[in-house]
Amino acid sequence: MSSNHRLYAYLNDEFLPLESTYLHVSDLSIQRGYGIFDFFKVQGGHLMFVDDYLNRFFSSALLMGLPVPYSEQELKDILVRLVQMNGIPDAGVKMILTGGYSENGYDPAAPNLILLQQPLTLPSEAQVATGIKIITHEYVRELAAAKTINYLVGIKLIQQVKAKGAHDVLYHHNGLVTEFPRSNFFLVRQDDTVVTPAREVLKGITRKNVLELAAKKYQVVEADVTLEDIATAKEAFMTSTTKRILPIIEIDGKPVGKGAPGAVTLDLLQDLVELENRQVV
Known part of the structure; x- marks a missing residue:
């Protein structure tokens, strides 16, 4: 991938240039390390075993009391579009769900959903x-x-x-x-x-x-x-x-x-x- 290849991320209903994708410091992921994530591979443009990873993502969210703002199918559709926008056929995709922008730095708020795609290196x-x-x-x-x-x-x-x-x-x-x-x-x-x-x-x-x-x-x-x-x-x-x-x-x-x-x-x-x-x- 060339150094000037623009990557996009997804944050709360928006596709944004990766370099412009930020969370506020009040987010519980920053304040208290509260959040979940999951990570899967894209190979040949195909989302590998994505249903299994989404099932685990939703299970982790449930265990942590974090509502996911989309259904599994809606989230899958967003992921497909992100992969298409980034144009990296072989890569990794990370899904992050945070505790949200907390008013007091402790109580959870509406979760922030972040989706990232990044180059991936497998063992040689x-x-x-x-x-x-x-x-x-x-x-x-x-x-x-x-x-x-x-x-x-x-x-x-x-x-x-x-x-x-x-x-x-x-x-x-x-x-x-x-x-x-x-x-x-x-x-x-x-x-x-x-x-x-x-x-x-x-x-x-x-x-x-x-x-x-x-x-x-x-x-x-x-x-x-x-x-x-x-x-x-x-x-x-x-x-x-x-x-x-x-x-x-x-x-x-x-x-x-x-x-x-x-x-x-x-x-x-x-x-x-x-x-x-x-x-x-």
Whole structure:
């Protein structure tokens, strides 16, 4: 995309140049970090799995007590128009719903709806072939079932992650593994059973797709996962909209399995890419 390509955003019934799209400082997203969002890919101009993402967006809004000012179909129509206006066939789209312009900086008001489209970079072939290293941290997100804008702990830990030569941080509580700040966690047992944490996690759309794909070939389990389970795992990987499936080869300085991307992980990644490509046809 050229540097002079004008991007548009959507704010409360208006399509605006991105550089002219602002919120007032009274918004609760600024005052108190109160709001939700969701994020999906556009591939070949096609809104990928958009119904699933909209369903989660509305569910998050309900959990946070934020009324969405449009129906799912109306919001989808707005998103289609935004993508057409921006003319970026492969990108990411973020939907944000804030607590609104609060009179006292605490009580919610009419929510502000913001829609943004931005260039998207997926993991490189080299990164997939090499795999990533992660660390762990004891923490459980509040309202884990809602995709809120509160990423305080994840952002606070960025420097610690980098200092340890890692890529991301995996949350756990009393040894019970949950999720990454922006991704879901999977492991593969020695018998090729695919397992993902069942509690205190955001139900990712890529997580959902991977579970469905894996169930066609392997035994699949949604259950409690412990740090001890990781120590005996054959493989591990993360899933998200922007990462697809990314192999994990090391956790807290200890190798996962043979310390290299595993066959089950790479097999599921190929299936996921094929599923995404079928959505565009």
